[in-house]
Amino acid sequence: MIEEIIISGAIAGAVYGLLALGFTLIYGVSGVVNLAHGSLYMLGAYMFYVFGTLGFSGSEPLLASFLALILAVVFVGIVGSIAYRLTIHPVIGDEVAVMVVTVCLALIFQQLVMSIFGTSFPPVRWPEGSFLLISTSILGVTVQYSRILAFLVSLGLFFSLLVFITKRKIGKAMRAVSQDREVAMLMGINTERLYMLTMALSAMFAAVAGILITTSTTMSAGAWMWLHPLALSFSIVILGGLGSIKGSLIGGFILGYAEQIVAIEVPEGGAIVGVVPLVVMVAVLLLRPKGLFGKRIEMEE
Amino acid sequence: MVMKYFRRAYSSFAAHVFDIPPRFMAFLFFITLSLIPLSGLNPYYLNILIYANILAIFSASWDLLVGRTGQISLGHALFFGIGSYSTALLSTSFGLPVWITIPSAILIGSLAAVLVGFPSLRVKGPYLALVSMAFPLIIWRIIKWAPLTPIFGGEYGIRGLPRFFPLVLPQLRVAEYYLSLVLLFVTSIIIYKIANSKTGIVFVSILDDELASKACGINVTKYKLMSFIISGLIGTLTGSVHAHLFSRTSTPANFELTLSFLPIVVTFLGGIGTIYGPIVGAYIYSILDKYFLTDLLPKLLRDNLRMTLPSEFEYAKFLIFSLIVLILVIKWPRGLARFTTDKLEDLEEARDLDERGPRIWKRYKKKEKK
Amino acid sequence: MHLLEVENLTKCFGGLTAVKNVSFHVDEGEMVGIIGPNGAGKTTLFNLISGFLEPDSGTVKFKGENITGFAPHKIVNKGIARTFQVVRPFHHLPVIANVMVALKSPRGAKKIEWLKTMERKAVDLLEDVGLSDVALEPAENVGHGTLKRLEIAKALATEPDLLMLDEPFGGLNPLETDFLTKSITRMHLDEPARGILIVEHKLYALMKIVDRVIVLHQGEKIAEGKPEEIAKNKTVIEVYMGKGM
Numbered sequence: 001m002i003e004e005i006i007i008s009g010a011i012a013g014a015v016y017g018l019l020a021l022g023f024t025l026i027y028g029v030s031g032v033v034n035l036a037h038g039s040l041y042m043l044g045a046y047m048f049y050v051f052g053t054l055g056f057s058g059s060e061p062l063l064a065s066f067l068a069l070i071l072a073v074v075f076v077g078i079v080g081s082i083a084y085r086l087t088i089h090p091v092i093g094d095e096v097a098v099m100v101v102t103v104c105l106a107l108i109f110q111q112l113v114m115s116i117f118g119t120s121f122p123p124v125r126w127p128e129g130s131f132l133l134i135s136t137s138i139l140g141v142t143v144q145y146s147r148i149l150a151f152l153v154s155l156g157l158f159f160s161l162l163v164f165i166t167k168r169k170i171g172k173a174m175r176a177v178s179q180d181r182e183v184a185m186l187m188g189i190n191t192e193r194l195y196m197l198t199m200a201l202s203a204m205f206a207a208v209a210g211i212l213i214t215t216s217t218t219m220s221a222g223a224w225m226w227l228h229p230l231a232l233s234f235s236i237v238i239l240g241g242l243g244s245i246k247g248s249l250i251g252g253f254i255l256g257y258a259e260q261i262v263a264i265e266v267p268e269g270g271a272i273v274g275v276v277p278l279v280v281m282v283a284v285l286l287l288r289p290k291g292l293f294g295k296r297i298e299m300e301e
Numbered sequence: 302m303v304m305k306y307f308r309r310a311y312s313s314f315a316a317h318v319f320d321i322p323p324r325f326m327a328f329l330f331f332i333t334l335s336l337i338p339l340s341g342l343n344p345y346y347l348n349i350l351i352y353a354n355i356l357a358i359f360s361a362s363w364d365l366l367v368g369r370t371g372q373i374s375l376g377h378a379l380f381f382g383i384g385s386y387s388t389a390l391l392s393t394s395f396g397l398p399v400w401i402t403i404p405s406a407i408l409i410g411s412l413a414a415v416l417v418g419f420p421s422l423r424v425k426g427p428y429l430a431l432v433s434m435a436f437p438l439i440i441w442r443i444i445k446w447a448p449l450t451p452i453f454g455g456e457y458g459i460r461g462l463p464r465f466f467p468l469v470l471p472q473l474r475v476a477e478y479y480l481s482l483v484l485l486f487v488t489s490i491i492i493y494k495i496a497n498s499k500t501g502i503v504f505v506s507i508l509d510d511e512l513a514s515k516a517c518g519i520n521v522t523k524y525k526l527m528s529f530i531i532s533g534l535i536g537t538l539t540g541s542v543h544a545h546l547f548s549r550t551s552t553p554a555n556f557e558l559t560l561s562f563l564p565i566v567v568t569f570l571g572g573i574g575t576i577y578g579p580i581v582g583a584y585i586y587s588i589l590d591k592y593f594l595t596d597l598l599p600k601l602l603r604d605n606l607r608m609t610l611p612s613e614f615e616y617a618k619f620l621i622f623s624l625i626v627l628i629l630v631i632k633w634p635r636g637l638a639r640f641t642t643d644k645l646e647d648l649e650e651a652r653d654l655d656e657r658g659p660r661i662w663k664r665y666k667k668k669e670k671k
Numbered sequence: 672m673h674l675l676e677v678e679n680l681t682k683c684f685g686g687l688t689a690v691k692n693v694s695f696h697v698d699e700g701e702m703v704g705i706i707g708p709n710g711a712g713k714t715t716l717f718n719l720i721s722g723f724l725e726p727d728s729g730t731v732k733f734k735g736e737n738i739t740g741f742a743p744h745k746i747v748n749k750g751i752a753r754t755f756q757v758v759r760p761f762h763h764l765p766v767i768a769n770v771m772v773a774l775k776s777p778r779g780a781k782k783i784e785w786l787k788t789m790e791r792k793a794v795d796l797l798e799d800v801g802l803s804d805v806a807l808e809p810a811e812n813v814g815h816g817t818l819k820r821l822e823i824a825k826a827l828a829t830e831p832d833l834l835m836l837d838e839p840f841g842g843l844n845p846l847e848t849d850f851l852t853k854s855i856t857r858m859h860l861d862e863p864a865r866g867i868l869i870v871e872h873k874l875y876a877l878m879k880i881v882d883r884v885i886v887l888h889q890g891e892k893i894a895e896g897k898p899e900e901i902a903k904n905k906t907v908i909e910v911y912m913g914k915g916m
Contacts, residue, residue: 033427033430033431087627087631090631091630091631095426095427097630097631099373099375099427099430100565100569100626100630101627101630101631103375103562103565104623104624104626104627104630105627107559107562107619107620107623108620108623108624108627111617111619111620111623112620115617115620227438227558231435231438234431238428238431267448268446268447268448271442271445271446271447272442272443272446274438274442275439275442275443278435278438278439278442279439281431281432281435282420282432282435282436282439285420285423285424285428285431285432286420286423289423289424289428499771499772499789502764502768502771502772503772505761505763505764505768506761506764506769506772508763509760509761509762509763509764510759510760510761510762512723512759513755513759513760513761513825514761514772515723515742515743515744515747516721516723516743516747516752516753516754516755516759516825516826517747517772517773517825517828517829518744518747518748518752518773518775518829519744519772520742520744521744
């Protein structure tokens with residue numbers, strides 16, 4: 001029914017927007033097309049599981065879960081930053097090399113996860129009995145608090161970033177570099193460290209999205225789970241326009257709704273939902289390559 | 302590192318000691334390969350070589366597109382899968398013989414190349430990479446979709462494809478081996494002919510500088526589409542032949558991303574934009590993967606150290622390869638071959654090894670010497 | 672009928688008008704020079720004529736045919752060839768192959784004959800610009816002066832009726848400049864029906880060889896005439912040197 005679509009679409013849209021934000025951030029600032037972005041999403045979910053089961057049993061399980069979330073996100077941020085420095089930084093001028101490198105990273109992460117966890121799906125969930133698993137009713141639809149949390153956290157982070165970029169010095173540095181790298185360097189901005197920081201942020205956003213989605217939906221974790229968020233990321237970013245922040249949010253919502261419509265209305269839609277971002281992406285690239293708010297792709301002269 | 306010294310040794314050997322031109326080396330290579338089955342090799346090992354040949358053809362078709370015209374493709378599995386499923390559907394549903402289904406599959410693949418090629422020509426760089434990645438993934442999802450299972454067989458795919466030859470092992474394997482070898486040989490000749498024609502030169506000009514190419518009167522779109530179609534054609538051929546040779550099943554895995562990535566790994570190992578590159582890379586990969594890691598290493602560990610590798614080792618294999626490619630790309634972003642040929646240019650004879658230049662000017666060089 | 676006729680060509684980039692209402696013509700056998708300070712719109716003009724950019728308004732006619740907005744390769748096949756200010760060689764190919772890319776190839780049966788003569792034609796072209804001794808060098812190894820000459824060889828290979836050279840003397844030392852001046856003059860004499868359009872900054876080299884000069888400033892044509900007239904033209908001098916000179 002339509003209310004279900006409205007609610008589910010909004011929730012999915014918010015988190016997808018956050019995910020895409022990470023992707024567009026690193027592209028806008030450093031020009032890197034990070035094909036391992038979905039892997040960072042996956043790592044977030046897995047690390048949440050790992051930190052969650054590692055030793056916070058007993059006492060406050062909900063508090064422990066939140067701690068696990070923060071640890072996982074920070075961990076993934078650090079991993080992303082280090083991976084960037086070691087693998088992407090050496091080849092940063094060469095677009096093709098960057099893409100090959102990030103695909104390699106994605107496959108390495110996939111295989112690592114498979115080697116450690118096998119093909120079984122770890123239960124990435126909030127603890128039993130916590131209030132997050134309680135449902136409430138909005139517009140006549142039963143919604144778990146965990147999903148409302150996902151919605152609020154995503155939007156919260158989104159706007160925090162906007163504030164960060166406009167008010168704080170480092171944020172401004174990011175905007176400067178994304179507009180004109182050489183001039184920014186001439187003004188004394190250390191691009192190398194800025195890129196690492198941006199990468200960390202990007203990774204953290206992906207990780208948060210990973211945790212929020214796997215804990216609040218029926219989608220389970222698995223070594224191949226990085227493909228779908230990757231497809232979503234670039235689909236949203238292409239739709240919204242590469243390098244556009246508001247584009248990521250709006251694109252996120254459009255895709256969130258598109259997926260929910262397919263999942264709910266189409267028979268066996270759940271399985272085919274993965275096609276939606278891909279089809280959207282191809283359609284946008286063919287009809288209006290610059291997306292909704294993107295900069296025009298200049299002819300190289 | 303090893304490759305560099307090997308190449309140096311080879312060129313030294315070829316150029317100085319015996320003055321053997323690369324074409325003769327290639328000829329020797331194929332002769333050696335054709336004689337292998339006569340040595341009574343265990344058909345299991347023959348399997349590895351057949352796999353290597355098929356992989357080489359697949360990688361060569363990818364390299365034609367990416368290494369020679371510079372159009373990024375992260376979705377070559379599209380053609381492999383189309384080849385595989387087309388021939389599967391035609392032979393199981395309609396009972397058509399192999400020599401009809403495979404050419405039909407190739408036709409379908411060429412059509413797909415045109416359909417996919419046209420939009421791909423309009424986008425560049427990262428966008429092209431993403432679009433190329435998307436196509437096979439879209440089909441991958443659609444093929445696994447439950448409502449379409451009656452047609453495509455869902456997760457398990459289509460089974461029961463007929464064999465090529467109504468023979469029994471080991472002669473079957475030998476016959477299949479020769480088939481794969483012939484196909485490799487023919488493909489190599491085709492690519493060689495293309496590379497040494499005006500079309501080949503034009504491809505390189507597009508790779509180097511599209512704008513300058515247009516300024517020379519080249520219809521870049523036409524040539525890009527041409528390379529797309531040839532690449533897709535051969536890729537489809539590989540997929541359909543593979544379906545009948547191994548496991549005789551077509552599965553959704555034929556459209557997977559890891560398969561799209563395989564020719565990249567292989568070609569990088571051997572050398573981008575060369576004829577020997579995909580072949581050498583395919584052989585190295587196949588022997589490393591199917592022999593050393595699957596066969597030799599576990600045996601050695603078992604016999605000497607009483608160790609059995611955990612089943613997770615399966616996954617670690619591809620991880621190792623991805624790691625190798627990662628390191629390769631970082632150290633030599635232009636590909637291994639470029640690095641070695643750059644080094645080899647110190648040796649004057651090295652210019653004869655550079656496959657990118659047309660053969661025609663070599664004849665001129667010989668005339669000049671007289 | 673003029674060989675090349677440009678009428679009211681205009682091109683804007685965002686708020687900037689790069690070329691504004693420019694009109695001129697080139698006749699068969701004429702050598703015309705285009706000069707003007709940096710940013711005058713000279714290269715943009717070339718791009719508009721050769722099809723790399725589409726004008727916002729105006730027309731380009733070649734041999735009477737309206738070729739405005741045609742694709743670059745089509746325009747080359749009609750008979751206009753251009754070189755680039757910043758050389759664009761094909762790095763992976765040897766010098767001779769660079770030229771081969773540009774050679775016109777006939778259709779059908781003639782093709783086999785052509786392949787045999789292709790080499791020879793390329794060699795002849797390289798001789799014309801004095802590059803025969805580097806024919807087999809990969810383009811990436813060759814010096815700037817050589818690359819400039821290669822650009823011209825590539826343009827000539829397309830057998831153009833109108834040759835457009837964008838700053839051919841850029842970065843050349845006096846010896847090379849002298850050699851190139853003589854080459855261009857010889858080219859002009861060899862093909863009397865061919866028109867040549869040259870954009871150049873090195874006025875001393877350009878003024879010696881052209882029949883007519885067009886002066887552009889901030890996208891507009893401000894003067895046109897014989898080289899001697901232009902050299903004395905007050906507006907032109909002001910534009911180059913500033914007022915009060």
